[in-house]
Amino acid sequence: xxxxxxxxxxxxxxxxxxxxxxxxxxxxxxxxxxxxxxxxxxxxxxxxxxxxxxxxxxxxxxxxxxxxxxxxxxxxxxxxxxxxxxxxxxxxxxxxxxxxxxxxxxxxxxxxxxxxxxxxxxxxxxxxxxxxxxxxxxxxxxxxxxxxxxxxxxxxxxxxxxxxxxxxxxxxxxxxxxxxxxxxxxxxxxxxxxxxxxxxxxxxxxxxxxxxxxxxxxxxxxxxxxxxxxxxxxxxxxxxxxxxxxxxxxxxxxxxxxxxxxxxxxxxxxxxxxxxxxxxxxxxxxxxxxxxxxxxxxxxxxxxxxxxxxxxxxxxxxxxxxxxxxxxxxxx
Amino acid sequence: xxxxxxxxxxxxxxxxxxxxxxxxxxxxxxxxxxxxxxxxxxxxxxxxxxxxxxxxxxxxxxxxxxxxxxxxxxxxxxxxxxxxxxxxxxxxxxxxxxxxxxxxxxxxxxxxxxxxxxxxxxxxxxxxxxxxxxxxxxxxxxxxxxxxxxxxxxxxxxxxxxxxxxxxxxxxxxxxxxxxxxxxxxxxxxxxxxxxxxxxxxxxxxxxxxxxxxxxxxxxxxxxxxxxxxxxxxxxxxxxxxxxxxxxxxxxxxxxxxxxxxxxxxxxxxxxxxxxxxxxxxxxxxxxxxxxxxxxxxxxxxxxxxxxxxxxxxxxxxxxxxxxxxxxxxxxxxxxxxxxxxxxxxxx
Numbered sequence: 001x002x003x004x005x006x007x008x009x010x011x012x013x014x015x016x017x018x019x020x021x022x023x024x025x026x027x028x029x030x031x032x033x034x035x036x037x038x039x040x041x042x043x044x045x046x047x048x049x050x051x052x053x054x055x056x057x058x059x060x061x062x063x064x065x066x067x068x069x070x071x072x073x074x075x076x077x078x079x080x081x082x083x084x085x086x087x088x089x090x091x092x093x094x095x096x097x098x099x100x101x102x103x104x105x106x107x108x109x110x111x112x113x114x115x116x117x118x119x120x121x122x123x124x125x126x127x128x129x130x131x132x133x134x135x136x137x138x139x140x141x142x143x144x145x146x147x148x149x150x151x152x153x154x155x156x157x158x159x160x161x162x163x164x165x166x167x168x169x170x171x172x173x174x175x176x177x178x179x180x181x182x183x184x185x186x187x188x189x190x191x192x193x194x195x196x197x198x199x200x201x202x203x204x205x206x207x208x209x210x211x212x213x214x215x216x217x218x219x220x221x222x223x224x225x226x227x228x229x230x231x232x233x234x235x236x237x238x239x240x241x242x243x244x245x246x247x248x249x250x251x252x253x254x255x256x257x258x259x260x261x262x263x264x265x266x267x268x269x270x271x272x273x274x275x276x277x278x279x280x281x282x283x284x285x286x287x288x289x290x291x292x293x294x295x296x297x298x299x300x301x302x303x304x305x306x307x308x309x310x311x312x313x314x315x316x317x318x319x320x321x322x323x324x325x326x327x328x329x330x331x332x
Numbered sequence: 333x334x335x336x337x338x339x340x341x342x343x344x345x346x347x348x349x350x351x352x353x354x355x356x357x358x359x360x361x362x363x364x365x366x367x368x369x370x371x372x373x374x375x376x377x378x379x380x381x382x383x384x385x386x387x388x389x390x391x392x393x394x395x396x397x398x399x400x401x402x403x404x405x406x407x408x409x410x411x412x413x414x415x416x417x418x419x420x421x422x423x424x425x426x427x428x429x430x431x432x433x434x435x436x437x438x439x440x441x442x443x444x445x446x447x448x449x450x451x452x453x454x455x456x457x458x459x460x461x462x463x464x465x466x467x468x469x470x471x472x473x474x475x476x477x478x479x480x481x482x483x484x485x486x487x488x489x490x491x492x493x494x495x496x497x498x499x500x501x502x503x504x505x506x507x508x509x510x511x512x513x514x515x516x517x518x519x520x521x522x523x524x525x526x527x528x529x530x531x532x533x534x535x536x537x538x539x540x541x542x543x544x545x546x547x548x549x550x551x552x553x554x555x556x557x558x559x560x561x562x563x564x565x566x567x568x569x570x571x572x573x574x575x576x577x578x579x580x581x582x583x584x585x586x587x588x589x590x591x592x593x594x595x596x597x598x599x600x601x602x603x604x605x606x607x608x609x610x611x612x613x614x615x616x617x618x619x620x621x622x623x624x625x626x627x628x629x630x631x632x633x634x635x636x637x638x639x640x641x642x643x644x645x646x647x648x649x650x651x652x653x654x655x656x657x658x659x660x661x662x663x664x665x666x667x668x669x670x671x672x673x674x675x676x677x678x679x680x
Contacts, residue, residue: 019472030488038488145622149615151564153571154607157586161595161603172595260474267477271568275590286572289483297484304477312475 084299106280121211129219218250259315263308371619389424441559452512556621
């Protein structure tokens with residue numbers, strides 16, 4: 001029964017990915033008859049005849065000289081083979097290579113933030129739940145509203161101002177030589193850690209508070225369950241109840257919230273990367289936006305969406321595996 | 333003819349009166365709550381600031397002739413100093429920025445509630461193919477990272493504020509529609525809807541007259557919360573320099589501060605000021621949303637998972653509200669209501 005669900009879930013994810021890919025194909029074509037006009041907008045000092053020639057060249061270069069359905073099929077085929085076209089940058093590098101260059105840098109930030117957020121959030125959340133209703137708990141509640149009202153980019157600016165410029169504890173901007181000089185040695189890793197510190201700290205605040213809030217609510221919900229009351233009545237030590245019985249069961253909502261938060265994390269990181277000039281996909285995306293580099297932009301969008309779909313798929317499946325009570329085959 | 337018109341008039345008047353009474357009731361309940369009082373007063377204050385910006389602000393930040401010396405620190409004439417690169421009065425910019433934030437936030441919040449309600453009710457009540465289509469669209473919208481998508485769409489469609497509002501609405505209705513749909517699935521089976529169906533009321537009449545009012549508390553709540561969410565998103569967009577380039581907004585002030593070297597020259601007032609603006613606006617709307625949640629559903633204690641709504645404009649916390657209402661409903665009617673699970677794509 002579970003096997004059928006898993007297969008269904010995977011097929012549905014593929015379907016969603018397909019819809020997203022289709023959207024990706026059509027977004028640059030909104031509002032123009034000819035995608036060449038989008039890729040190469042008319043410049044002020046160009047005569048109509050000249051522009052017509054340029055359009056023709058653009059069409060040939062990017063394969064727009066066939067009908068739209070054919071272009072769509074070509075696009076799907078290319079994407080399926082991992083070919084996202086060529087960028088508008090000088091030398092027309094392949095989009096895939098550009099992204100592959102930036103991906104590890106972006107993932108370094110997001111993975112560290114995620115791990116920090118989960119560890120800090122779960123610890124803080126359990127702590128707040130055990131102190132339910134007391135000042136430690138209300139502090140968490142108040143902090144979570146405050147943190148949502150303070151955008152991460154504002155925190156990043158403040159941190160870069162005080163820790164970066166005033167007290168010079170961490171570099172306020174990423175060292176431009178970081179990428180070139182980086183090696184897997186002690187020095188290299190140390191340099192990476194110093195440069196990544198501020199971006200990670202500024203994103204972790206929100207992450208920790210968010211997971212803490214989820215954990216706190218989940219733990220409190222579980223605490224009222226009968227089996228916890230039973231465990232307490234049996235006289236089990238407080239410690240064992242808290243970690244073996246309560247926390248384990250309250251992990252489920254955290255796992256489900258993880259899938260969606262990964263997408264939010266990657267998307268939100270664009271701003272943070274821009275502030276610290278981090279050599280990641282966020283800055284690549286903004287550079288592409290400035291140059292109207294559609295192939296690159298759409299490829300990054302597709303990749304981020306694919307990440308989110310994968311994350312949601314994995315968390316959903318893990319949820320099913322974690323919770324023996326979920327009998328997926330028989331619902332409704 | 334005259335009589336008929338009069339009757340219509342009276343009916344409209346009565347309805348209006350009822351609406352206004354409902355609103356007054358809401359505001360009274362909000363005001364009675366200590367946290368609601370803070371939120372409500374701050375929002376009122378911000379609305380007044382936005383309305384009377386030209387009177388409150390000592391200078392007109394849009395007027396290039398009203399520029400002072402560059403990079404002044406806070407002083408009597410310039411309570412928050414001036415900018416380093418243009419010499420604009422930061423306090424005046426802050427006051428004018430309120431307009432952008434509130435207009436974009438509230439318009440998008442209201443429109444999201446409207447679109448979410450229409451699509452959610454249609455999806456839940458009509459069901460079948462329409463339902464499937466709308467729900468699949470929601471699934472797609474929720475997996476595309478919103479900030480990059482907003483950036484691409486502004487690149488394609490332009491950066492006027494009304495376009496940005498449209499984009500926010502287009503991206504934001506998903507979570508709400510899904511929540512409303514699950515609520516409608518419960519209401520659909522209630523006796524009064526059955527009675528209306530038996531009496532031969534049309535689908536539209538049932539949807540508008542009988543089902544929509546049952547979802548109003550969710551709508552009011554989500555309007556406050558999505559307004560807060562949109563205001564942060566707008567600030568982020570303007571901060572990246574991708575908002576309306578002609579308007580002074582808090583996000584753009586922060587961007588100018590970063591570009592103009594506020595960090596380098598130690599002009600802390602230039603960074604703090606717009607930050608406080610964003611904070612106040614978002615905080616007060618969220619407070620109102622949380623308090624409404626407590627008032628409308630006393631079972632939900634405090635702010636469960638508010639955070640999530642924010643991160644991906646995903647209203648999973650409203651789902652929890654709905655879960656508890658569903659529970660209540662089942663106990664009351666004994667009807668078997670569909671069990672909403674924590675899964676996002678449970679009904680594949």
